[in-house]
Amino acid sequence: MDRWTRRRFLITLGAAGVSAATAGRAPAAWGQTDPVLAGRPLVRYPEKTDLILLTSRPAQLETPMRYFEHALTPNEAFFVRYHIYPTPTTVDLATWRLHVGGLVERPLELSMDDLRTKFPPAAVTAVAQCSGNSRGRFTPRVLGGQWGDGAMGNAEWVGARLRDVLKAAGVRQGAIQVTFDGLDRTPFPTVTDFVKSLDVPRIMEDPDILVAYRMNGQALPMLNGYPARLVVPGWYATYWVKNLSEITVIDQVFEKFWMKPGYRIPDNACGCVEPGTAPARTVPITRMPVRSFLIVPESGARVRVDEPVTLRGIAFDSGYGIREVLVSDDRGATWQRAGLGADRGRYSFREWSAPWTPRAAGTHRLMVRAVNAIGESQSDVPLWNPAGYLRNVIEHVDIQA
Ligand SMILES: Nc1nc2c(c(=O)[nH]1)N[C@H]1C(S)=C(S)[C@@H](COP(=O)(O)O)O[C@H]1N2
Numbered sequence: 001m002d003r004w005t006r007r008r009f010l011i012t013l014g015a016a017g018v019s020a021a022t023a024g025r026a027p028a029a030w031g032q033t034d035p036v037l038a039g040r041p042l043v044r045y046p047e048k049t050d051l052i053l054l055t056s057r058p059a060q061l062e063t064p065m066r067y068f069e070h071a072l073t074p075n076e077a078f079f080v081r082y083h084i085y086p087t088p089t090t091v092d093l094a095t096w097r098l099h100v101g102g103l104v105e106r107p108l109e110l111s112m113d114d115l116r117t118k119f120p121p122a123a124v125t126a127v128a129q130c131s132g133n134s135r136g137r138f139t140p141r142v143l144g145g146q147w148g149d150g151a152m153g154n155a156e157w158v159g160a161r162l163r164d165v166l167k168a169a170g171v172r173q174g175a176i177q178v179t180f181d182g183l184d185r186t187p188f189p190t191v192t193d194f195v196k197s198l199d200v201p202r203i204m205e206d207p208d209i210l211v212a213y214r215m216n217g218q219a220l221p222m223l224n225g226y227p228a229r230l231v232v233p234g235w236y237a238t239y240w241v242k243n244l245s246e247i248t249v250i251d252q253v254f255e256k257f258w259m260k261p262g263y264r265i266p267d268n269a270c271g272c273v274e275p276g277t278a279p280a281r282t283v284p285i286t287r288m289p290v291r292s293f294l295i296v297p298e299s300g301a302r303v304r305v306d307e308p309v310t311l312r313g314i315a316f317d318s319g320y321g322i323r324e325v326l327v328s329d330d331r332g333a334t335w336q337r338a339g340l341g342a343d344r345g346r347y348s349f350r351e352w353s354a355p356w357t358p359r360a361a362g363t364h365r366l367m368v369r370a371v372n373a374i375g376e377s378q379s380d381v382p383l384w385n386p387a388g389y390l391r392n393v394i395e396h397v398d399i400q401a
C-alpha cells in the first residue's frame with residue numbers, strides 16, 4: 001500500500017503539477033464563515049484528503065477544524081507546511097540514509113532498518129503546531145502565511161530517541177548544538193536551505209525527542225516527512241524537520257536564516273510588543289503557550305432554544321499538561337468547568353466536553369479557555385509580535401439559537 005501511494009505521488013506530480021488534483025468545494029464543511037479562510041479552495045494532494053490551500057509551491061495546506069473533534073488527527077488530514085520548493089516526492093528506502101556527523105567519534109549512516117532495530121522504539125503523542133498558526137487573525141496584519149487555526153495536528157509518533165542516536169555516534173567535547181536538514185533542497189543560492197538546530201543538553205535531557213518513522217501507526221505521509229522526521233514535543237513544529245537526512249553536531253550556535261532572523265520572538269516574558277512596533281532583542285521561538293478550541297458545534301451552527309447541547313473541543317500546551325478547561329456563554333463574566341477526556345500524555349491534545357443549553361433565541365458567543373499544570377492560560381486580548389507567532393488569545397465561536 002505504501003509503495004503504491006508513493007508511486008502515485010510521483011506520477012501525479014510529474015504529469016500534472018501539484019495543483020492539478022484540486023477537488024470540488026464543500027464550503028459549509030470547512031468554515032466558509034471564517035474571514036481568514038473564505039474563498040480558499042480545498043485541494044487534494046497524494047496521500048492526503050481535501051485540505052485548505054494556502055500555497056501550492058511549496059505545499060502549505062491547512063486542516064479543516066472539524067478534524068479536531070477527536071484527539072488524534074488522521075494522517076491524511078494533517079496540515080502541511082514547507083518553506084522551499086521543490087520538496088521530495090519519492091524516497092527509496094534502499095538508498096536513503098540518515099547521516100550523523102560533525103563533532104562525533106563515529107559518523108553514522110543509518111538505514112531505516114538500522115533506525116528501527118538498533119535503537120529501542122519510543123512513542124509519544126504530541127501536537128505539531130506551526131509557529132504562525134492563526135497568523136491570519138493578527139491586527140495589525142503581519143507578513144507571512146495567513147493561516148487560520150488549522151496549522152496544527154496531534155499524532156502518536158514512534159521512532160528512535162534522538163539522544164540514543166547521538167550517543168551511538170558519540171558526541172565529542174566542545175559540542176554546542178546539533179543541526180537538522182531534510183531532503184528538500186533550495187533551488188537558488190538566494191534561498192537558504194531549511195536547517196534547524198537544538199542545543200546538545202536539550203537533546204540529552206529529553207527522552208521524548210524522536211527521529212520518528214511512524215505516525216498514528218503508519219508510515220509518515222511524504223508531505224509530513226517520510227521516511228523520518230524530528231519530533232520535538234512541546235516546541236513549535238518549526239524544529240520538527242521532515243524528510244530528515246542530515247544530523248550534524250557543531251561547536252557553535254547555528255545562526256543561518258531559519259534560526260536567525262527567522263523564527264524569532266521578542267525577548268521578554270510574553271513574546272510580544274506593542275502592536276506595530278519592533279522588539280529591541282529577539283530569541284528563537286521554542287515552546288507553545290496554552291491554547292483551547294471549541295470544535296462542536298462549529299462556528300455558525302444552529303441550535304434550538306432550551307435543547308441541551310454538548311460542547312466539545314481540545315486543549316493543549318507545551319507539556320506541563322492541561323489542568324482544567326473552562327467555558328463561558330456570557331462574554332467571560334462566569335466560567336463553567338468542562339470535563340476532560342482521556343489523558344494521552346502531557347504533549348497531546350486533551351479532549352474536553354461540557355453540557356450547555358441555550359436559553360434565548362439569537363447569537364450566542366461561547367468562549368473557551370484552558371489552564372495548564374503551572375497555572376498558565378490564554379490572554380483576553382490578543383498579544384502581538386511582528387512575525388505573527390505564539391497566538392494564544394481566548395477563543396470563541398458564535399452560534400445561532
Ligand atoms: N524538511 C523540512 N522540514 C520542515 C519544514 C520544511 O520546510 N522542510 N518546515 C517546518 C515547519 S515550520 C513546520 S510548521 C512543520 C510542518 O509539519 P507538517 O508539514 O508535517 O505539518 O514542518 C517543519 N519541518
Ligand SMILES: [Mo]
Pocket residue numbers: 081129130131132237238
Ligand atoms: Mo511552521
